[in-house]
Amino acid sequence: MQSEITSRNDKLHVGIIMDGNGRWATRRGLSRVRGHEAGVETIRRIVETAPKQGIGTLTLYAFSTDNWRRPKAEVAALMTLLRFYLASEVQSLVRNGVRLTVIGRRDRLPEGIATAITRAEAATADGGALHLRIAVDYSARDAILNAAAKAAALTSLTREAFSQLVTGEAGLRDVDLIIRTSGEKRLSDFLLWEGAYAELHFTERMWPEFEASDLTEALAAFHNRERRFGGLQAILPGEVPSLSRV
Ligand code: IPE
Ligand code: IPE
Ligand code: MG
Numbered sequence: 001m002q003s004e005i006t007s008r009n010d011k012l013h014v015g016i017i018m019d020g021n022g023r024w025a026t027r028r029g030l031s032r033v034r035g036h037e038a039g040v041e042t043i044r045r046i047v048e049t050a051p052k053q054g055i056g057t058l059t060l061y062a063f064s065t066d067n068w069r070r071p072k073a074e075v076a077a078l079m080t081l082l083r084f085y086l087a088s089e090v091q092s093l094v095r096n097g098v099r100l101t102v103i104g105r106r107d108r109l110p111e112g113i114a115t116a117i118t119r120a121e122a123a124t125a126d127g128g129a130l131h132l133r134i135a136v137d138y139s140a141r142d143a144i145l146n147a148a149a150k151a152a153a154l155t156s157l158t159r160e161a162f163s164q165l166v167t168g169e170a171g172l173r174d175v176d177l178i179i180r181t182s183g184e185k186r187l188s189d190f191l192l193w194e195g196a197y198a199e200l201h202f203t204e205r206m207w208p209e210f211e212a213s214d215l216t217e218a219l220a221a222f223h224n225r226e227r228r229f230g231g232l233q234a235i236l237p238g239e240v241p242s243l244s245r246v
Helices: 004-010 019-025 030-051 064-071 072-095 113-123 140-151 159-167 212-224
Strands: 012-017 056-065 100-103 129-138 177-180 199-202
Touching: 004 113, 012 100, 012 212, 019 030, 019 056, 019 100, 030 072, 030 129, 030 212, 056 072, 056 177, 064 072, 064 129, 072 100, 100 113, 177 212, 199 212
Parallel strands: 012 056, 012 177, 056 129, 100 129, 177 199
Antiparallel strands: none
16 A cells, blocks of 8 residues: 555646636537536546656546535536536546545535445545546635644644645645646635645636647646755655655
């Protein structure tokens, strides 16, 4: 198990704020829901290409805690899509060695979805090619707040231990690169703790039109950047410093 974590952690952790479905659809005279449907196709493309592009962990922002503010009909359509994705995708995830986990709150999801998530997680648990994390009813600030509440009962706390409380996983690699589509340049409450040193890549592309080649481009830009983590020397992806203080 430890060696699995280590080998997966040698590869990049990329987070994507999948934005622009609604605008993509509206500009084509389609309903926003059609944009979300097209967005699911993009998820399929990107999950397929990610392991071939050196990504070990992919965290996709699918539904934020603040997205409950949207009209009921749009929220319902998004939940239906999630249900559909979980039902239709598990086999292909297993075939491709993708381990799926879902982060965020589960207690407010429509009936049956939490069970479908648990099943999909169990069915894909052995996947070693890619760890796909889908953020649903997710808020990074809530994740930090909940971790802080749990930490309050402890007598000593390290960054690693707190990280585990925030992410729900031991040894999850910090996010190396956060991509946001649709031209917006904000984090909208995504991976605030794990992204402390993440490189940020913003593209005008709307999520439904985001291609494997756009991911390649984002990764090429990432590899051209010099990450120093506060020091003066460039640090390569395989050498990311531990969370411990110096
Ligand atoms: C992202 O696309 C998907 C979700 C937030 C669920 P949007 O629905 O935010 O699309 P825009 O930003 O309105 O174009
Ligand atoms: C962020 O997109 C959430 C997801 C992509 C799931 P939003 O479209 O909801 O974010 P804001 O409202 O533009 O910040
Ligand atoms: Mg948006």
